[in-house]
Amino acid sequence: AQSVTQLGSHVSVSEGALVLLRCNYSSSVPPYLFWYVQYPNQGLQLLLKYTSAATLVKGINDFEAEFKKSETSFHLTKPSAHMSDAAEYFCAVTPRRALTFGSGTRLQVQP
Amino acid sequence: DTGVSQDPRHKITKRGQNVTFRCDPISEHNRLYWYRQTLGQGPEFLTYFQNEAQLEKSRLLSDRFSAERPKGSFSTLEIQRTEQGDSAMYLCASSPQAEGRNTEAFFGQGTRLTVV
Numbered sequence: 651a652q653s654v655t656q657l658g659s660h661v662s663v664s665e666g667a668l669v670l671l672r673c674n675y676s677s678s679v680p681p682y683l684f685w686y687v688q689y690p691n692q693g694l695q696l697l698l699k700y701t702s703a704a705t706l707v708k709g710i711n712d713f714e715a716e717f718k719k720s721e722t723s724f725h726l727t728k729p730s731a732h733m734s735d736a737a738e739y740f741c742a743v744t745p746r747r748a749l750t751f752g753s754g755t756r757l758q759v760q761p
Numbered sequence: 762d763t764g765v766s767q768d769p770r771h772k773i774t775k776r777g778q779n780v781t782f783r784c785d786p787i788s789e790h791n792r793l794y795w796y797r798q799t800l801g802q803g804p805e806f807l808t809y810f811q812n813e814a815q816l817e818k819s820r821l822l823s824d825r826f827s828a829e830r831p832k833g834s835f836s837t838l839e840i841q842r843t844e845q846g847d848s849a850m851y852l853c854a855s856s857p858q859a860e861g862r863n864t865e866a867f868f869g870q871g872t873r874l875t876v877v
Binding site: 654659684686691692693694695696699740742747748749750751752753754 | 765767792794796801802803804805806809816817819852854865866867868869870871873
């Protein structure tokens with residue numbers, strides 16, 4: 651079985667500050683891991699994915715995530731937050747086909 | 762490539778009515794997924810098609826729910842005798858066939874269902 655835990659349902663940062671969104675996973679097989687972003691009343695857009703190649707994964711809009719097997723974590727970071735980053739972020743894991751999502755973290759960016 | 766398209770975007774229905782949603786995946790993608798997302802939660806997997814074959818169904822997919830993908834292209838999700846608990850965003854996603862366990866799934870904008 652697989653699951654995802656996102657620590658912190660709401661995160662607030664100032665514009666220009668570091669963004670850190672936490673994700674821990676549980677998987678019975680080596681996982682593929684994803685981060686998606688969702689803007690209000692929209693579908694999900696892929697930010698980045700880990701597929702057992704490099705453990706540090708770079709995505710769109712300067713986001714990156716590091717796969718740490720020993721910590722079963724896949725935290726998402728961005729060096730400098732922009733107002734346009736305000737959205738809901740979902741971590742997801744898949745051992746086969748369908749994705750299992752976390753409950754999401756809403757990122758607020760303060761001016 | 763116009764992405765994954767879902768229709769309608771919004772649907773308000775009375776309890777007990779039937780509703781049907783449509784999803785048009787990216788044209789060359791043979792894998793299609795339906796998810797349900799309630800307020801404040803992440804999407805939950807409902808069902809998966811590879812071409813026209815429905816290969817996997819979640820226990821969330823009660824007998825009031827049925828999904829089809831008759832020609833391996835577009836898909837429909839029907840909910841019969843809707844209940845207020847069915848109110849949610851229904852998301853469709855598609856992905857191409859590839860070696861290995863998975864590939865990136867591309868999501869549509871969803872259909873928001875409100876049952877009154």
